[in-house]
Amino acid sequence: MDVPLHLWDVKNNRSQGKSTEAQKINRAINRIRVDVNRRYQELMQADGYVTATKLKNAYLGIGVKQETLLKLFEQHNAEFEKKIGYSRAQGTFARYRTVCKHIREFLPSTYHREDIPLKELNLTFINDFEYFLRGEKGKWRNTACSGA
Incomplete structure (x- = not known):
């Protein structure tokens, strides 16, 4: 800075x-x-x-293997997608993809990074993400359901 x-x-x-x-x-x-x-x-x-x-x-983060939010979310979504039609629904998968997309947009705009280590997730992060969805994205009204 x-x-x-x-x-x-x-x-x-x-x-x-x-x-x-x-x-x-x-x-x-x-x-x-x-x-x-x-x-x-x-x-x-x-x-x-x-x-x-x-x-x-x-x-x-040098020399430390860190699990990151988007990497883990994408892993989750890949596993979830394999179960669609058996034990998981397509609509739920679409919601997970949408939330992942919003996080992918949120991180660079608010935290100036492409991903964030899970260790750094805290209440401030959640509040910042909520603010992003409410204000900047205007998608709070059931944002997980909106495909925008």
């Missing part, structure tokens, strides 16, 4: 001011801090110690 020099507060390591840009920068910084703290806690619970390199790699 690039921060204009006139907005940066060196003492507090944050953007200064109340502008939309400053608030956006500070929200991103807060998200990074929360993610780093969560990774730190996970490493402490798993290994009992943390190094700067381990923490950096865990935060960046």
Whole structure:
């Protein structure tokens, strides 16, 4: 993230001011801090110690096989499709595909990424997705059923 020099507060390591840009920068910084703290806690619970390199790699997802939402959703849909006509219905499959499509549109527009590790899914993610469906997509009225 690039921060204009006139907005940066060196003492507090944050953007200064109340502008939309400053608030956006500070929200991103807060998200990074929360993610780093969560990774730190996970490493402490798993290994009992943390190094700067381990923490950096865990935060960046380096050397860690991560299950991701869209990958898992697509896997689910592929398995579900095989069962259509036997124990699963075509209409339900269409709904799953639609939700997957909405997530595929949501992630780049809101999280600026193509997929998201399951470990990063939380209430904020769910609320953001709901907001996306309600506001930006205007598809909240039974969005899973809409093929749009």
